[in-house]
Amino acid sequence: MQDEPIDPFNGDPSDPAASLDDIGDADESEPLTEAERQDVLEDLSDLEIYQALLSPTGIRGLVIECEDCHEPHYFDWDLLRGNLRHLLSSGRPRVHEPAYDPDPDHYVTWEYARGYADGVHDTLTEGTDDE
Numbered sequence: 001m002q003d004e005p006i007d008p009f010n011g012d013p014s015d016p017a018a019s020l021d022d023i024g025d026a027d028e029s030e031p032l033t034e035a036e037r038q039d040v041l042e043d044l045s046d047l048e049i050y051q052a053l054l055s056p057t058g059i060r061g062l063v064i065e066c067e068d069c070h071e072p073h074y075f076d077w078d079l080l081r082g083n084l085r086h087l088l089s090s091g092r093p094r095v096h097e098p099a100y101d102p103d104p105d106h107y108v109t110w111e112y113a114r115g116y117a118d119g120v121h122d123t124l125t126e127g128t129d130d131e
Contacts, residue, residue, distance in 0.1 A: 074102035
């Protein structure tokens, strides 16, 4: 007995998905550069800060404008963290689809989250610098 469905195009030279194997092989042969790895690690670190600061205000995650489909993609904190970790381990982003009917009021952009974190940091350090 087979656990997965049988591929109806198995062995067919006109298989419409045959070229996808070549794309996957090319992606695997190019690991992240050290600079790219560092960027992803910094994103993971920033994500922890953003979640700690924004979750209590009702923010569930981040919205990212997709460069491929030009649609906003809504990512909960854990899903985005998982995607970044996958990128670190495999060198490739995960296949993604837009979330189904997310409430945009519960998501902010990276830029907003960064600005919010910077504002909190500035407020906490205000008056502690030598003037």
